[in-house]
Amino acid sequence: MSSQSRPRPMGGPFAGAGMPAEKAKDFGASARRLLGTLRPDTARLVLVLLFGVVSVGLTVLGPKLLGEGTNVVVAGFVSAQLGDVPAGTTKQQIIDQLIAAGQQSQADLLSTTDFVPGAGMDFGRLGAILLGVLAIYLVASLFSWLQARILNGIVQRAMHRLRMRVEEKVHRLPLSYFDRMQRGELLSRVTNDVDNIGQTMQQTISQVIMSLLTVVGVIVMMFVISPLLALIALVTIPLTLLVTILVARRSQKLFVAQWRATGVLNARVEETFSGHSLVKVFGHQREVEADFAAENDALYRSSFGAQFVSGMIQPAMMFIGNLVYVAIAVVGGLQVAAGMISIGDVQAFIQYSRQFSQPLSQLGSMANLLQSGVASAERVFELLDEAEEDPDADPALTAPADAGHLRFDDVSFRYVPDTPLIDGVDLDIRAGSSVAIVGPTGAGKTTLVNLLMRFYEIDGGAITLDDVDTRAMTRADLRARTGMVLQDTWLFAGTIRDNIAYGRPDAAEEEIVAAATAAYVDRFVHALPDGYDTVLDDEATNLSVGERQLVTIARAFLADPRILILDEATSSVDTRTELLIQRAMARLRRDRTSFVIAHRLSTIRDADLILVMEDGTIVEQGTHDGLLRARGAYWRLYNAQFEAAVDEEGAAGAAPASRETPSRM
Numbered sequence: 001m002s003s004q005s006r007p008r009p010m011g012g013p014f015a016g017a018g019m020p021a022e023k024a025k026d027f028g029a030s031a032r033r034l035l036g037t038l039r040p041d042t043a044r045l046v047l048v049l050l051f052g053v054v055s056v057g058l059t060v061l062g063p064k065l066l067g068e069g070t071n072v073v074v075a076g077f078v079s080a081q082l083g084d085v086p087a088g089t090t091k092q093q094i095i096d097q098l099i100a101a102g103q104q105s106q107a108d109l110l111s112t113t114d115f116v117p118g119a120g121m122d123f124g125r126l127g128a129i130l131l132g133v134l135a136i137y138l139v140a141s142l143f144s145w146l147q148a149r150i151l152n153g154i155v156q157r158a159m160h161r162l163r164m165r166v167e168e169k170v171h172r173l174p175l176s177y178f179d180r181m182q183r184g185e186l187l188s189r190v191t192n193d194v195d196n197i198g199q200t201m202q203q204t205i206s207q208v209i210m211s212l213l214t215v216v217g218v219i220v221m222m223f224v225i226s227p228l229l230a231l232i233a234l235v236t237i238p239l240t241l242l243v244t245i246l247v248a249r250r251s252q253k254l255f256v257a258q259w260r261a262t263g264v265l266n267a268r269v270e271e272t273f274s275g276h277s278l279v280k281v282f283g284h285q286r287e288v289e290a291d292f293a294a295e296n297d298a299l300y301r302s303s304f305g306a307q308f309v310s311g312m313i314q315p316a317m318m319f320i321g322n323l324v325y326v327a328i329a330v331v332g333g334l335q336v337a338a339g340m341i342s343i344g345d346v347q348a349f350i351q352y353s354r355q356f357s358q359p360l361s362q363l364g365s366m367a368n369l370l371q372s373g374v375a376s377a378e379r380v381f382e383l384l385d386e387a388e389e390d391p392d393a394d395p396a397l398t399a400p401a402d403a404g405h406l407r408f409d410d411v412s413f414r415y416v417p418d419t420p421l422i423d424g425v426d427l428d429i430r431a432g433s434s435v436a437i438v439g440p441t442g443a444g445k446t447t448l449v450n451l452l453m454r455f456y457e458i459d460g461g462a463i464t465l466d467d468v469d470t471r472a473m474t475r476a477d478l479r480a481r482t483g484m485v486l487q488d489t490w491l492f493a494g495t496i497r498d499n500i501a502y503g504r505p506d507a508a509e510e511e512i513v514a515a516a517t518a519a520y521v522d523r524f525v526h527a528l529p530d531g532y533d534t535v536l537d538d539e540a541t542n543l544s545v546g547e548r549q550l551v552t553i554a555r556a557f558l559a560d561p562r563i564l565i566l567d568e569a570t571s572s573v574d575t576r577t578e579l580l581i582q583r584a585m586a587r588l589r590r591d592r593t594s595f596v597i598a599h600r601l602s603t604i605r606d607a608d609l610i611l612v613m614e615d616g617t618i619v620e621q622g623t624h625d626g627l628l629r630a631r632g633a634y635w636r637l638y639n640a641q642f643e644a645a646v647d648e649e650g651a652a653g654a655a656p657a658s659r660e661t662p663s664r665m
Contacts, residue, residue, distance in 0.1 A: 024478075027374055033379045034197065037162055041154040048154070051147035052209050052649045058140035060355070062133050064225070067348030069129040072560055074343050076121030088289045144210070151206050159198040165384060166190055174389040175455045176415070182268025189383050192262060192374035200506030200627035202295040204366050207333030211359030218356045225352075232327050235255065236320055236574025242366055247309060254306035255368075255375040261299040305370070306540070313367050328353045390457055392474040398471065403466035403481070404562050406452070412460035413451055422447060422616040425461070429609065434589050436596045436604035438637060439613035445597045448613070449565050452595075454478060483561030487568035487636045489548040491540040496525060497532040499551055503559035511558060518587065519554035521547075557588060564594040582623055601638050610634065 007345035038045060152292035165221070176188075222230035266564065272288050332346040414420050422444050427436055437445045450456050452463060454475050463470045468476055483503070491499050500516060501507045507515075512532070514520045524547055528534040540548050556564065566585065588594075598604045605624045612633045619633050627634035 005221045006131050007056075007137070012329070012418055027371070030374045030381065031089060033381060035202075037155060037158045040161070041157060044150055044154050048147050048151050048206075049209065051143045051150070052213050055143035056210060056213040056217045058136045058143070058442040059216070060221050061136055062140075063348040063351035063355070064221060065129055067342075067344035067346075069126055069133070069344070070347050071286070071342050071344035072122055072126045072129065076126075082545060137507055147209075148206055152202065152595045154203045155198065155205065155351070158201065159194065161379070162197070163194055166194065166261055169384050169386070169388075173345065174457075174468045175450070177351075177386055179415075180270070180334035182263075182267035185263040186202065186383075187270065188259075188263035188266040189379050192266070193259060193379050196259070197373050197380065200369050204369050204373070207362055211362050211541065212537075214359045218352045222349060222352050222356070225349050226332070226341055229332060229334070229349050232331060233324055235480070236324050236357060237361060239320050240317060240363075243320070244313060244363075247313050254302055254309060255371045256378065257302035258372070259298065259375050260380060261295065261302050264538045265292075265295045268269070268292055303469060306372070307313065317357070317360055321354075321360070323363040324357060325350070325353055334388055343638045388476075392476075393472045396474045396477070397468050397472040398477055399466045399468040399481075401455065402431075402562060403512070405429070405466050406563075406593060407467075408465045409460035410462070410555050411451065411458050411463060412445065415456075420616065422451070425616075426616055427611070427618065427621075429593060431466075431593055432591050433608040434596065434599060434606070436607035436610045437613060438598060438601060438604065438610060438634065440497050440637075443613040444616040445613055446567060447616070449567070449595050449597065452563075453482060453484075453565075481561055482563040483559045484565045485549075485552050485554040485556050485567070489540070489545070489552050491536055491538055491543075491548055491551060493535070495533050495535055495552060496521070496528075499536065499556055500532075502555055507558055515554045515558035518557050519550050521554045524550075526608045553585075562592055563591060564592050565597075566594065568595045568599065601634075601641055 075469060113213070166189075167661070170186075186611050218236070219230065222233055268291060271628070327348060332341065332349055335341040336343055336346050357600075398545055405428040406427075408425050411422060411425040412420070413422040422649055425448070437448060447456070453456050454470060457471070465478070465481075482558070492502075497512055500512050504511075513522060516525065516532070525534070534542070543551070586606070596607060601624075604610060607624065608628055609621060610624060611618050612627070614633060620627055620630065622634075624631070628638060
């Protein structure tokens with residue numbers, strides 16, 4: 001395939017892929033956009049919220065009821081201690097006697113206890129309270145389970161929609177995006193980042209909802225029990241927010257760096273493994289290992305920093321919670337001694353203080369997950385926000401079914417705005433003719449057919465198919481009329497039959513076999529264990545390079561296109577197979593408009609028209625014999641190849657003589 005002067009990403013097994021870590025973008029905007037992916041399930045989210053309110057509401061009632069149970073136990077203990085007082089003595093009389101005896105503190109303590117002197121423990125009431133608490137916690141757990149089940153479905157559907165959006169977006173991106181984006185980096189965004197978003201949402205949404213509801217519910221109950229103690233507990237909130245904001249500002253940048261470093265490392269691994277044999281041949285293992293070590297070290301530093309900094313939040317939250325716990329215990333004890341609050345209420349309040357600090361700590365500990373997820377979301381949203389290829393015309397035009405007359409009218413194109421590549425090309429190709437495109441590397445040969453296929457949009461002029469501008473047709477319509485066989489074979493994991501039928505999945509078995517026979521695939525398929533049902537792996541390593549090329553040619557035969565593009569299609573086969581394929585291609589090109597890009601000029605002698613390109617311009621056109629007689633650019637290319645072949649033969653013949661020389665000395 002001709003190498004083009006287009007911008008390329010860092011390529012090859014030895015390319016340096018150092019990518020700087022970008023600063024964090026707007027966390028709030030990215031988080032809101034991420035939550036926007038849940039909008040189609042708004043009704044279910046409302047249900048999740050309602051179930052959460054019920055579950056939390058019941059849960060926060062538990063400590064209050066347990067406090068009442070504690071009061072029952074304390075009252076029973078006090079009543080038992082007063083068993084020797086005269087029958088009929090009331091609680092108030094006992095308190096008055098203590099005051100009269102100067103025991104004010106004991107009187108204050110008993111004033112908050114609901115007891116009947118001599119009555120003993122009320123086991124009936126205590127049992128009812130405990131059963132009530134058990135029932136409340138069971139119902140709360142049921143609603144919490146229902147909430148989690150519904151939320152899991154919401155998140156999975158959101159991730160399904162996001163993956164579909166990414167998949168559809170990739171198909172709408174222009175080829176220029178893939179020219180500048182490393183494949184490993186793109187795969188990292190499509191797989192790693194999307195998976196990280198899903199895990200983040202799965203682990204945090206339910207916790208955030210329940211934590212916030214718990215904080216609100218606990219605050220209400222604390223104010224019901226003791227406004228003073230509630231105000232002490234509320235000191236936790238501003239301290240928590242301050243710590244979280246300070247840590248988050250630092251860690252968010254590190255999380256963005258972590259996921260960018262992950263993408264760079266994935267790109268390095270992908271390109272190194274795909275070019276593993278080349279690395280071995282040129283002995284670049286140490287250089288590759290050094291590059292990998294540097295990028296792996298960058299990932300280690302950013303990951304360690306992100307986890308370390310974000311991990312500081314939870315210990316800080318626990319420290320603040322413990323300080324508040326001590327303050328509540330001290331002030332609550334003083335209030336009990338002063339008769340301002342019962343022992344059961346203090347016990348309930350201490351439980352509430354723990355319930356209050358726990359969700360705040362959970363929110364703090366989730367900060368690293370949230371920042372990691374939002375960092376991944378930013379990378380996925382960058383992909384979704386990339387400029388797409390121009391939309392198809394609406395309404396679109398179409399050419400006749402047998403259209404094959406192509407015309408290039410003053411066509412201009414450039415990959416880089418300030419660097420012209422193809423400029424003012426005029427070309428008229430009649431239907432059914434065979435056109436060969438030759439020229440040095442980088443002349444624009446492949447670019448010309450890429451423009452025909454609308455892989456890139458032309459900057460000026462027009463390309464028409466039977467007088468219909470290709471820009472007025474849909475890309476799908478235009479490409480359905482075209483078959484391509486490239487120098488680099490592409491086969492997917494599946495059977496040989498499936499690969500041949502890729503362009504026509506509904507093809508009959510007889511048609512598949514006929515196409516395989518025409519491309520000489522049938523000749524070697526029967527030597528395989530399962531014939532046409534032989535399963536190819538991801539790289540089709542169970543076929544030789546030439547056999548893989550033959551399968552792609554059979555695929556083009558079966559597709560039966562009106563326009564055929566062959567880009568060095570026979571470069572990977574042996575000489576005998578090449579001769580067979582040349583005959584097959586002659587049959588395939590019959591009554592079709594075909595373009596053949598070739599470096600070996602001997603393979604295009606029978607072309608109806610040969611185009612010679614240099615620097616994006618057609619410098620000569622004509623037949624093989626006519627161009628040789630003109631003694632121009634084509635003549636120079638042809639003779640250069642012939643001289644190279646002669647030089648190679650001469651070198652091969654001289655080698656034995658040089659080896660014999662010492663023996664004659």
